[in-house]
Amino acid sequence: MAASKDPRPCSIADALALVGEKYSLLVLREVCLGNGRFDQLVRNTGAPRDVLAARLRRLVDAGILTKRAYSERPQRFEYRPTRAGLELEPVLMTLMAWGDRHLRREGERPMVIEHSCGEALVPVVTCAACDRPVRHEDLTAHPQAPGWTVTGPAAA
Amino acid sequence: MAASKDPRPCSIADALALVGEKYSLLVLREVCLGNGRFDQLVRNTGAPRDVLAARLRRLVDAGILTKRAYSERPQRFEYRPTRAGLELEPVLMTLMAWGDRHLRREGERPMVIEHSCGEALVPVVTCAACDRPVRHEDLTAHPQAPGWTVTGPAAA
């Protein structure tokens, strides 16, 4: 709620204000997998029901999920990702790959994603202009708005 | 602390357990930009000082940041990303791009990252095997561990 303190205008901060709360990205993971019902989400994310209800409201309001009835009488609902929600999936894939690399022993992945090319997905973030992988040393920050002072060498 | 409820073994969940707490990724953003001193982090992320101290301890313990003195007498410290921390930068770039696309009006980006190729960075997550962009329709989930039941059509 009190997100007003960050003096940096920043799309990372703004994105995290929407999807950075606890469980939100896990909810998105499940919804992208097609497990979009309330009780599935409770079981698969581990979120308390009230917290989950709050997150779902927020994500729907933000246009990341939609709520649709998959049955009238009895009324039953399912949450699905919007276009915007699906566009967050690459973030999840990249995060999963990072976790697989750094948080587990070799080859102990809890889940493998297969790409349509037939191989196990290893996501690589590349530059749209030159197609080369994004490496820290190749990046230079250019603030466009006030509130930014990039002092360190990483920005040079 | 009570992260023990998620019945899904999942590298996304594990990664978020480390860097998913409030401010952690903003801290990483600043540290990657070279703004690694405590007071800079307070100012630029908006985190309360005590919370920031806790996050920094956690990130250092997790091997994502290191704390090094840039001056003895007076003792002054700076936090810097480790290799593992730098490998999270693509996640930040992808998230920033998502925020720029969905949370702002056309062309109102607070920051532009320049890639070494000379163009403004537009990160694209691609498949390492075939180099094509990762799209939701091209993905199939293959659980490797118990606890996973992927019911929906998105997994088919």
Place this chain on the structure above:
DNA sequence: CGGGTGAGTTGGAAAAACAAACCCACTCGG
């Protein structure tokens, strides 16, 4: 000596998270 800076720690109030119970509409089995 007095003031200022960097890097935190401490203490108490306010906000979230948590767990369990409850509710409602409906369906199904007997």
Place this chain on the structure above:
DNA sequence: CCGAGTGGGTTTGTTTTTCCAACTCACCCG
């Protein structure tokens, strides 16, 4: 028609976190 079960939540009361301001400590500067 009764009782139990399911899906999708809300309510209630307790435990954790967060938040904020103030404080500390070590040091440097004039």
